[in-house]
Amino acid sequence: MKLTILGCYAATPRSFTNPTSQVLQIKNHLFLIDCGEGTQVELRRNKVKFSKIKHIFISHLHGDHFFGLVGLISTFRLLNREKELHVYGPKGIKQAITLQLKLSNSWTNYPLYFHELESKEPQLIFEDEKVSVETIPLKHRIYANGFLFKEKPAERKLNMNACLQHEIDVVYYRKIKAGGDATLEDGTVIPNAELTFDPDPPRSYAFCSDTIYKPDNLPQLKDVTFLYHESTFLEAHAKLANPTGHSTAREAGLMAKGANAQYLILGHYSTRYPDLTLFANEAKAVFKNVLTADDGKVFDLDELTA
Amino acid sequence: MKLTILGCYAATPRSFTNPTSQVLQIKNHLFLIDCGEGTQVELRRNKVKFSKIKHIFISHLHGDHFFGLVGLISTFRLLNREKELHVYGPKGIKQAITLQLKLSNSWTNYPLYFHELESKEPQLIFEDEKVSVETIPLKHRIYANGFLFKEKPAERKLNMNACLQHEIDVVYYRKIKAGGDATLEDGTVIPNAELTFDPDPPRSYAFCSDTIYKPDNLPQLKDVTFLYHESTFLEAHAKLANPTGHSTAREAGLMAKGANAQYLILGHYSTRYPDLTLFANEAKAVFKNVLTADDGKVFDLDELTA
Numbered sequence: 001m002k003l004t005i006l007g008c009y010a011a012t013p014r015s016f017t018n019p020t021s022q023v024l025q026i027k028n029h030l031f032l033i034d035c036g037e038g039t040q041v042e043l044r045r046n047k048v049k050f051s052k053i054k055h056i057f058i059s060h061l062h063g064d065h066f067f068g069l070v071g072l073i074s075t076f077r078l079l080n081r082e083k084e085l086h087v088y089g090p091k092g093i094k095q096a097i098t099l100q101l102k103l104s105n106s107w108t109n110y111p112l113y114f115h116e117l118e119s120k121e122p123q124l125i126f127e128d129e130k131v132s133v134e135t136i137p138l139k140h141r142i143y144a145n146g147f148l149f150k151e152k153p154a155e156r157k158l159n160m161n162a163c164l165q166h167e168i169d170v171v172y173y174r175k176i177k178a179g180g181d182a183t184l185e186d187g188t189v190i191p192n193a194e195l196t197f198d199p200d201p202p203r204s205y206a207f208c209s210d211t212i213y214k215p216d217n218l219p220q221l222k223d224v225t226f227l228y229h230e231s232t233f234l235e236a237h238a239k240l241a242n243p244t245g246h247s248t249a250r251e252a253g254l255m256a257k258g259a260n261a262q263y264l265i266l267g268h269y270s271t272r273y274p275d276l277t278l279f280a281n282e283a284k285a286v287f288k289n290v291l292t293a294d295d296g297k298v299f300d301l302d303e304l305t306a
Numbered sequence: 307m308k309l310t311i312l313g314c315y316a317a318t319p320r321s322f323t324n325p326t327s328q329v330l331q332i333k334n335h336l337f338l339i340d341c342g343e344g345t346q347v348e349l350r351r352n353k354v355k356f357s358k359i360k361h362i363f364i365s366h367l368h369g370d371h372f373f374g375l376v377g378l379i380s381t382f383r384l385l386n387r388e389k390e391l392h393v394y395g396p397k398g399i400k401q402a403i404t405l406q407l408k409l410s411n412s413w414t415n416y417p418l419y420f421h422e423l424e425s426k427e428p429q430l431i432f433e434d435e436k437v438s439v440e441t442i443p444l445k446h447r448i449y450a451n452g453f454l455f456k457e458k459p460a461e462r463k464l465n466m467n468a469c470l471q472h473e474i475d476v477v478y479y480r481k482i483k484a485g486g487d488a489t490l491e492d493g494t495v496i497p498n499a500e501l502t503f504d505p506d507p508p509r510s511y512a513f514c515s516d517t518i519y520k521p522d523n524l525p526q527l528k529d530v531t532f533l534y535h536e537s538t539f540l541e542a543h544a545k546l547a548n549p550t551g552h553s554t555a556r557e558a559g560l561m562a563k564g565a566n567a568q569y570l571i572l573g574h575y576s577t578r579y580p581d582l583t584l585f586a587n588e589a590k591a592v593f594k595n596v597l598t599a600d601d602g603k604v605f606d607l608d609e610l611t612a
Binding site for chain 2: 011012013014015037038040041044045061062063066067068070071074075078079090092093095096099100103104105106141142
């Protein structure tokens with residue numbers, strides 16, 4: 001599990017700050033989250049194998065989270081992509097992209113699916129054997145969703161010593177890893193607990209940007225492993241946060257604390273502040289494990305939870 | 307007169323090459339020509355005072371010439387622009403931009419005017435006292451125009467020695483600069499030629515990208531001072547040029563020669579080639595004064611015509 005920050009600054013792209021985009025690597029998926037202008041170049045700069053991206057999640061349709069999408073979709077076409085691509089985002093996203101593809105007479109040569117979102121309740125929008133993705137309803141100036149990426153509980157780990165000692169045939173391993181007991185030829189039942197160890201606990205990553213401080217979301221975020229939460233402002237500008245649909249670093253800290261998160265990752269900084277430690281310090285006053293996103297930074301989430 | 311190349315490479319933006327965009331400074335105007343993804347960042351990097359841009363000319367609606375426009379328009383809004391902005395481009399451009407502004411609920415707070423182009427004949431699309439702009443019909447995979455920027459003939463320059471010698475009152479200077487003769491109090495007529503010098507000859511800049519080799523356009527381009535012509539390919543890949551709607555460097559040279567241009571500026575290079583001198587050498591085989599555009603390069607057009 002690895003998180004690559006391509007951009008994490010608010011508003012307009014500048015020479016040295018990129019708008020929001022990040023890549024979450026989880027269980028063999030490369031999920032792209034948001035796609036501000038210039039994302040395709042940042043994918044190249046950060047050496048992300050971006051042809052492997054099959055799912056793109058767009059939080060909302062403000063330019064700093066969305067204007068790079070049409071370019072990325074077009075570049076996939078120029079690179080002769082064949083694999084299907086799924087885009088999840090607010091209603092209207094399909095029209096915005098397809099209109100531009102139509103005007104440039106450049107329809108994609110790969111299957112492109114749009115999953116438009118309108119609900120204001122959490123929704124399961126992707127699921128396979130190992131991972132699920134839910135929307136997190138946010139409150140911003142326009143319709144916006146965060147995304148909660150969850151690992152599914154893994155199989156139990158075989159206690160190989162115990163299995164060999166009881167001379168259990170390998171054909172039963174799958175059943176045992178799934179939680180079943182073993183029955184020997186003489187009818188003796190060996191309980192699963194004797195043959196297995198607990199698997200690594202499933203982890204989760206919640207992306208919450210852009211949004212006002214919204215403690216309504218705490219039940220859904222309960223015990224999240226990693227909470228990425230926007231902190232556009234410091235408390236010094238708290239008056240700006242609510243009217244613009246944003247949060248302060250302290251509010252991000254309160255969300256992490258209320259959710260009992262293991263880690264808080266701050267991002268979506270206003271460029272008015274000179275130093276990211278200001279954000280970290282403010283959040284640390286209410287929550288301990290604070291990390292700061294920055295453009296080009298890679299978080300090894302396995303290492304953090306090892 | 308100054309030309310700043312923000313980007314001049316074909317197809318997708320990469321870490322070290324930008325898609326097409328350039329700024330032509332002419333007679334107190336800053337004209338932006340094309341606006342590929344990332345243009346607003348390149349404007350900052352190249353320290354262009356981009357709030358002064360009032361006119362944007364878009365050749366065609368392929369992404370590498372157009373996908374940066376919506377972001378620039380949005381950034382102007384965030385920077386509290388008040389001055390009006392005029393966008394000239396193919397029919398459909400208004401819908402593509404306004405749909406995205408509507409979806410992000412971010413209508414501009416400054417007047418934004420679209421001038422949609424459909425004609426396949428040259429059209430005068432902008433004119434003031436000192437400059438005119440005409441479309442140049444191009445032939446590409448989709449509807450495309452180049453743009454011909456022309457200085458108007460300047461006023462004649464006063465020969466101050468002659469004016470003082472004839473004791474001509476300053477109230478007549480304007481008339482004399484406009485080409486009129488002077489009549490003294492005793493009725494003597496001093497012909498204009500005695501009182502003035504020729505002004506600097508008016509100069510012109512033609513932007514032709516993207517297009518196949520199209521000698522039909524030579525009459526319109528006759529005696530152009532600077533011809534920017536795309537050269538996506540070298541002759542080695544000439545077979546690719548026509549089907550993709552592009553030209554070779556040699557064809558660009560032939561256009562410059564046929565137009566009797568003073569200078570040819572090459573651009574819109576495919577990134578398959580390692581070195582821009584390959585393009586220059588090929589064009590120089592048919593035309594002498596060849597310059598190569600490159601990202602971040604500034605051409606002092608005054609110096610070149612001094």
